[in-house]
Amino acid sequence: MRRTETGKEDRLRRTIKLDYADAIGGVLLIVGGIWFALYAMNYDMGTARRMGPAYFPFGIGCLVALFGLGCLLGALRRAGAMPVIEWRPFFAICGAVLAFTLVIERFGLIPATIALVLISALADEKPSATVTIILAAALCLVGVGIFSWGLGIPMPILRWTN
Known part of the structure; x- marks a missing residue:
């Protein structure tokens, strides 16, 4: 039976x-x-x-x-296993976005982008310091180039005082 x-x-x-x-x-x-x-x-x-x-x-x-x-x-056309939720990447990405929103107003775009990249790098099991630094620098340049210079969005690039 x-x-x-x-x-x-x-x-x-x-x-x-x-x-x-x-x-x-x-x-x-x-x-x-x-x-x-x-x-x-x-x-x-x-x-x-x-x-x-x-x-x-x-x-x-x-x-x-x-x-x-x-x-x-x-x-619907192929089989696959149920995914296993990995919490470290989830919390790292959420924390990175939260850090970006908290840092951008007070310190500017460049520190916020650096915080975003550094915290989101923790989502990887073995983050590479070299790759993370290069990525942070490249994203800072791209962000400033597009948003501040290209689009003219009035946001501080770098601010150290209130």
Whole structure:
């Protein structure tokens, strides 16, 4: 009797193919994209010729949801194991984002970017000091170049006083 139940379970497992990691990611992308698009609807959409503040966020939200649908459909075609949650990377990335938001107003873009990179490097099991320093320097240059010089966003690059 037990052999037939195990055989049924094995056949059921073979017929259900699901890559759990991609399925979860796809669903999260769909939900996030739909939320973003719906939130954008609170603003004026405008037209393609004269775009309003909601036009671009709505389009990006729809694209993210479509990418999530593609990811979910792909996950239905292949089998995969249930992912194991790794907490160290999760907390390192969340802490890095939190540090960036706390440091940028008080000390400026460059210290905030350095804090972001240094804390997020802790997500790796064995972070390389050389790679982390090079990445921090490159992101500082890119951030200052794009946001301060290119877009002219009024944010302090480096501030040491209140």
